[in-house]
Amino acid sequence: MRTLLARLKERFALGPITEQRPDLAFVTVERETLRPLLRHLRDAEGFTHLVLLTAVDWIEEGLFQLTWLVHDRRRARDIGLRVMVARDAPVMDAVHDLWPTAATYQRELKEMFGIDFPGSPRIDEEFILEGWVDIPPYRRDFDTLKFSEETFEHRAGRGTTDPATHMREHLGIQGGSK
Amino acid sequence: MTFDWMKIPYALLTLIIVVNYGLLLTALVQKIAARAGRRHGIPIWQNYIDLVKNYALRTSISHGVMYYLGPVFRLTGGVGLLLFVPSLYGSEMFSNLSFAGDLILALYFVFFGTLGMALGAGESGHPYSAIGVSRGLSQVTAAELPLALAVFSVALQYQTLSVTDIVAAQQGGITNWTLFTNPLAVTAAMFSFLGSMMRPPFDVVLAPQEIPIGPPTEYHSSYLALMQTNRALFPVAKMVIYMNLFFGGATSWPIFFLKIFLIYMVSALVGVVFPRFRVEQSIRWFLVWAVPVGVLAILVV
Amino acid sequence: MRDEDMNERRIGVRDELRKRIVKGPDGIEFEVDPISDYYCDARPEVRPGAYAGIVESLFNWARSESLWILGFGTGCGAIEMRPLMTPRFDAYRYGIQWRPTPRQANLFVVSGYLSVKTLKRVIRSYEQMQNPKYVVGLGSCTINGGMYWDSYNTIKKLDQYLPVDVYIAGCMPRPEALLAGFEELKRIIRAGKAEGANLYAENFDWYKANQKRVIHDWDMPDYNW
Structure with missing residues (x-):
């Protein structure tokens, strides 16, 4: 992995690198670097499998973190490429020409986070949600509890057996994240 | 020749006996199949309850005239098959409306219900019905070939087209049965029998797993109840023909019930042992195994 | 998401359900409105039980x-x-x-x-x-x-x-x-x-x-x- 990263560093401008395990590393890159880097990894380094494409909403920084995880089957190692895109203009380059499966991920991200991938097939069609009218539901500023209470009728009399609540109310033990 | 009007109520009596016997028999065979899978299976009177329930449903939807006529045709096929074949040999009451050429008519009625069903299910407009109909027609056609050959062979053997005469020729000891005098024809006919009983391995027409229930997908309420009645009646009617042609007929009701049950068990036994054929497999099976036996039967006679 | 975009999606009728002109196999063109042609939308009625x-x-x-x-x-x-x-x-x-x-x-x-x-x-x-x-x-x-x-x-x-x-x-x-x-x-x-x-x-x-x-x-x- 070290040698691979060193080789990549010679050819591409890499950002911060996290080595999670000997066979797993994450690299943050600029938007322009991503496609050439992915193509190089796929064609020259043997990372033939796109494991996933996902997003994290860093609402405090105003960023979306996109992660492409690719897998090298022969040497059993993974590398994750991260790109940060601005939250107020979430647009990213599509990679479905490298891996056709990416088109599905891109459709999902468009629907769930509102991140646009221009040129991706059927990107504007509904993916899972039908007739969704609010902001994309995986964004962190979407309050799922509030939405649920406004949209659906709830049945009264719902109790909780949440251990943290029980300890706080009955045993006087403070703790937990709430 | 004058027509004896008393034949009609007697024939209706036969019909009632056979329908009830069919309802109990199909439930019993289902129960036996369930026991083979180590289950208890349905109660023996379940078919009656289902019938009452389906007749008792308050709404039903029609898709047009043919849709309505489909189950009617199907039931006509079953009833016609039963009525024009003597169910008990030598009994004035239960020879029904049999006449000299009834063998040909019986062959026609075997196919009649399927055709009516195809037309009716076709009008329901459901794609699964269409798939089921195309599968059903091709399979029944393939299964019908060996039966027709076997029947011709038997007709040649006894030089008659009257079922009563064929039964008469088989009386007087088990060795006189067609089963022993013309085993090839019986083999071909039994192959065909497996195919037309809608039990595994030839139940791809109904195929509850892949195409929900096949042709009757859209049928419900009284339509379905009518078809259930036929599903109880038709196998028995068909087995009456088999019994008459190949297994010496019956002279009393207990023998009738026993023979029908045993003939049904052939298909039930094969059914619990073998998995399902696809349509093209079953057609190939009929063409490769059953039809040559039928041809051979004709040649030998 | 923009408002008109959302309105479009709320009405959101799939293409195969839109009213359209279809050319039949015999060359005659006719209009098809799937929702009213393919389904019957009569209201359900209360069905009383048997009289007895x-x-x-x-x-x-x-x-x-x-x-x-x-x-x-x-x-x-x-x-x-x-x-x-x-x-x-x-x-x-x-x-x-x-x-x-x-x-x-x-x-x-x-x-x-x-x-x-x-x-x-x-x-x-x-x-x-x-x-x-x-x-x-x-x-x-x-x-x-x-x-x-x-x-x-x-x-x-x-x-x-x-x-x-x-x-x-x-x-x-x-x-x-x-x-x-x-x-x-x-x-x-x-x-x-x-x-x-x-x-x-x-x-x-x-x-x-x-x-x-x-x-x-x-x-x-x-x-x-």
Whole structure:
């Protein structure tokens, strides 16, 4: 992995690198670097499998973190490429020409986070949600509890057996994240 | 020749006996199949309850005239098959409306219900019905070939087209049965029998797993109840023909019930042992195994 | 998302359901409006039982002893239905069978959570079943949302959208609980109180209003059978 990263560093401008395990590393890159880097990894380094494409909403920084995880089957190692895109203009380059499966991920991200991938097939069609009218539901500023209470009728009399609540109310033990 | 009007109520009596016997028999065979899978299976009177329930449903939807006529045709096929074949040999009451050429008519009625069903299910407009109909027609056609050959062979053997005469020729000891005098024809006919009983391995027409229930997908309420009645009646009617042609007929009701049950068990036994054929497999099976036996039967006679 | 964009999506009729001109095989062009041409949207009517009470009780007994379940697995509860067919539980003993088509079934088991998307299909299947028909809500999710109580996409109270006869609580209920629930349903049917289909017809507008409040892309007729 070290040698691979060193080789990549010679050819591409890499950002911060996290080595999670000997066979797993994450690299943050600029938007322009991503496609050439992915193509190089796929064609020259043997990372033939796109494991996933996902997003994290860093609402405090105003960023979306996109992660492409690719897998090298022969040497059993993974590398994750991260790109940060601005939250107020979430647009990213599509990679479905490298891996056709990416088109599905891109459709999902468009629907769930509102991140646009221009040129991706059927990107504007509904993916899972039908007739969704609010902001994309995986964004962190979407309050799922509030939405649920406004949209659906709830049945009264719902109790909780949440251990943290029980300890706080009955045993006087403070703790937990709430 | 004058027509004896008393034949009609007697024939209706036969019909009632056979329908009830069919309802109990199909439930019993289902129960036996369930026991083979180590289950208890349905109660023996379940078919009656289902019938009452389906007749008792308050709404039903029609898709047009043919849709309505489909189950009617199907039931006509079953009833016609039963009525024009003597169910008990030598009994004035239960020879029904049999006449000299009834063998040909019986062959026609075997196919009649399927055709009516195809037309009716076709009008329901459901794609699964269409798939089921195309599968059903091709399979029944393939299964019908060996039966027709076997029947011709038997007709040649006894030089008659009257079922009563064929039964008469088989009386007087088990060795006189067609089963022993013309085993090839019986083999071909039994192959065909497996195919037309809608039990595994030839139940791809109904195929509850892949195409929900096949042709009757859209049928419900009284339509379905009518078809259930036929599903109880038709196998028995068909087995009456088999019994008459190949297994010496019956002279009393207990023998009738026993023979029908045993003939049904052939298909039930094969059914619990073998998995399902696809349509093209079953057609190939009929063409490769059953039809040559039928041809051979004709040649030998 | 922009407003007009959202409006477009709210109306959101799929292409194959739009009104369009079709050229037939004989070269004649004609207009097709799938929603009104392919479906009948007449309102459901209240159907009274048989005139004679004793006949109706006989029918009710037959209905209770011949429950045909529509095989529609909506959530994880569908897995709990399968053991009922196996030798260990063998629900066939009690006159319970599975039918693959809504036309022939008369018991709808809503097995677990219902997302809004599934609810739409459930309503359509339910409306295709024949009167009288029964609904069993299986699992906590159908009662109050269960573990999906704060989810943005699952309904919380099934009886807002369909008339429910019996709820079976649990997450998930065991097959024994299911059998007990079915026995309870039989009792209700025999008592003549399982008139869900008529209830649906009587309060049709209320049910439709509730359904339309959560299903935003309503691209089907109001009542389709």
